[in-house]
Amino acid sequence: MxxxxxxxxxxxxxxxxxxxxxxxxxxxxxxxxxxxxxxxxxxxxxxxxxxxxxxxxxxxxxxxxxxxxxxxxxxxxxxxxxxxxxxxxxxxxxxxxxxxxxxxxxASLPSPVKAKKAEPKSAVDPGKRSKLTDGVDYKVTGDKIRDNCLGMMYDGLCIDGDAPADKILKLAQGLEAQVFSNHKNKIDQGYKRRMQTLFLNLKDKKNPNLRARVLSGEISVERLSTMESHEMASDEQKKEDDKIREENLRKAMAAKAVKSYSDQLTCGKCRQKRVSYTQAQTRSADEPMTTFCTCDNCGHFWKFS
Ligand SMILES: [Zn+2]
Missing domain, CATH: 1.20.930.10 (Conserved domain common to transcription factors TFIIS, elongin A, CRSP70)
Incomplete structure (x- = not known):
């Protein structure tokens, strides 16, 4: 048998x-x-x-x-x-x-209070990890909303990685407790918003770096609990943000400058010739001016130099 x-x-x-x-x-x-x-x-x-x-x-x-x-x-x-x-x-x-x-x-049987030296890797498919597939007991705070938030932190931290479940659970627990404490031990709007923000940033598939830095201890839960979104953002997102900021600056500059019209310019989108432009020295002085064009008909904006 x-x-x-x-x-x-x-x-x-x-x-x-x-x-x-x-x-x-x-x-x-x-x-x-x-x-x-x-x-x-x-x-x-x-x-x-x-x-x-x-x-x-x-x-x-x-x-x-x-x-x-x-x-x-x-x-x-x-x-x-x-x-x-x-x-x-x-x-x-x-x-x-x-x-x-x-x-x-x-050691060969599971125990809730196990302290291990060698870190075993999780056997669950990294892409499918969650509090459910890992089978972790996250209902430990005594409050349903807090338990759910703790579960969210777990989901955010575990995805796409092979860190052991007990380690992630400990971090998720620490993080939730820290945010709760930051909000004077109250489940208020601020607490919920913070949890949502952390969850969105942690689970971001394009931002494995954030999860890795938290799991390695480089970012402590104390620090993460109050980290600004732009600090948590992926390098890719930061670049994107910089681009938007730069674009906005240029648009602001273009709006201030005196508009000129040229019948040499045709809008690439609507093919109309109602295009206004301004020029600015955006890089060093020995490089050509950048011309910012705006189509007055459809609003299409582009630049060339
Ligand atoms: Zn146009």
Whole structure:
């Protein structure tokens, strides 16, 4: 009846696939049922197959039947591993105790308060990561709105990356708490707006740099909590903003300067010859003047030099 490591691994892969592809809960329950029956939860088995972690993630599944089944299995395995350990007991246990803290003994089973040195990478497809696919428990603040905001921060931070879920959750939690504190521990409009702004900037697919800098600790949650949008913006967005600013400046200059008309100029859009222009020295003096043209008919604006 019991599965060998290879069979367990296949089941783990099927579980991960089912989560990724959001297959119906009945499918997950079926896999969990087979694992519950088939896995002999020795530490070596759990460590080799990572089945404990895979099942552990499902403890936060949105479907209560799935999450309960997963909790049940993790509990059962934990008890069994502890029992096997107690049986072995003796010298090996004592030798371990001097160097290994009690919490690392169960490293192959998921635990909510796990401190790990080596950072494991997330197994979820980076493009599909979210609080749901990662199966994280983000409902920890005791308030529904705050939980949702914390979930949003998680979604913003995890996308397109392989950082471990517990690390992201810790950051998201810190960030939400910091913003909450910045708003005098009130869920006001300012708090909500701030959360929205952070979410939009963090999840921006064109701005992986921001996520990376937050995850690496280069930007602290304290700093991020009050960062201006333009500071968070991607290099690409910054360039775009600069371009718009420059364009606006030129338009303002053109508006101030005396307009001239030339029948040499034809609007590229509407083909009319009602084009006014101004000229300005926008670069160094030895370069040609830039001519700014505006079509009085359709408003088309262009420049040449
Ligand atoms: Zn025109």
């Amino acid at each position: 019991s599965m060998d490591a290879k069979e367990v691994k296949v089941h783990v892969q099927q579980l991960e696939k089912a989560i990724k592809e959001a297959l119906p809960p009945s499918h997950l329950l079926d896999l969990l049922g087979r694992l519950k029956k088939g896995v002999v939860p020795t530490e070596a088995m759990l460590r080799e197959t990572k089945v404990g972690m895979a099942v552990g993630k499902l403890r936060n599944n949105v479907d209560p039947a799935v999450s309960n089944a997963a909790k049940d299995i993790v509990q059962k395995w934990k008890t069994e591993v502890a029992r096997l350990k107690a049986c072995k007991g003796g010298a090996a246990q004592q030798r371990k105790q001097s160097t290994v803290s009690p919490t690392t003994a169960n």
